[in-house]
Amino acid sequence: VTGPCCPCPSPRPHPSLPAGKGSRECSGPTRVQGLCSADASGNSSSEDSPSVFTFLSFAPRNPMKWLDPQTFYFNFDNLQYAYGRYHCYLCFQVEREVNGSLVHVDMGVFVNQSADDNCHVELCFLSWFYAWLSPDERYHVTWFMSWSPCSQCAQQVAEFLKKHSNVNLSIFAARLYHFKDPEIQQGLRTLKRTGVQVAIMYFSDFLYCWNNFVRHGGMRFIPWKGINKNYWILVTTLEEILW
Numbered sequence: 001v002t003g004p005c006c007p008c009p010s011p012r013p014h015p016s017l018p019a020g021k022g023s024r025e026c027s028g029p030t031r032v033q034g035l036c037s038a039d040a041s042g043n044s045s046s047e048d049s050p051s052v053f054t055f056l057s058f059a060p061r062n063p064m065k066w067l068d069p070q071t072f073y074f075n076f077d078n079l080q081y082a083y084g085r086y087h088c089y090l091c092f093q094v095e096r097e098v099n100g101s102l103v104h105v106d107m108g109v110f111v112n113q114s115a116d117d118n119c120h121v122e123l124c125f126l127s128w129f130y131a132w133l134s135p136d137e138r139y140h141v142t143w144f145m146s147w148s149p150c151s152q153c154a155q156q157v158a159e160f161l162k163k164h165s166n167v168n169l170s171i172f173a174a175r176l177y178h179f180k181d182p183e184i185q186q187g188l189r190t191l192k193r194t195g196v197q198v199a200i201m202y203f204s205d206f207l208y209c210w211n212n213f214v215r216h217g218g219m220r221f222i223p224w225k226g227i228n229k230n231y232w233i234l235v236t237t238l239e240e241i242l243w
């Protein structure tokens, strides 16, 4: 098993949602810190490590705009051991720095497309992002992921950030993917060493995703049983991996 993936729903933008959402000044979730990949890794972009950007072999896909409530509840359930979640969902927001403030650029959702699909969501995002990012802007990217990255994706993301020191990334994962696998643990440490904020989704992050990525039709987010207890279990596990 190389990653959580299987057939995915096609993008279904919803006309009745507020158009202003995409144009607001976006301050992002409160726990997102301004970690800078260039700062954290010392000199980041000068070395010419052999490029292994497999995401470049994937044609850029457009992200979905919204998740259905059921899809969100099922796939973002923060269980320590989750069965039947073959998709990996990645809700992202991209902001850029303008005069010291963060301005919303775009947001959306990627999902693994099929069981044969080698383009994990992280690489789907990079392929899409790489197609338009400017070297002259500074970007703050936030991912809310149903599963934390696999080792190969972690490596790709770290390489990408080393070569694009104008991009910093925060990852909030609902669950830890194969967290006992030493290679996957190493991948998470590599991300952290590269300057990525790697964290577990907290209640406020689920709420943020519900409000910004779910076609909820006015329904309030109803936290599932154990959401906080599960959070603390996962945080403890992640801390043990990262330290």
Ligand SMILES: [Zn+2]
Pocket (backbone or CB within 6 Å): 003, 120, 121, 122, 149, 150, 151, 152, 153, 154
């Ligand atoms: Zn992966």
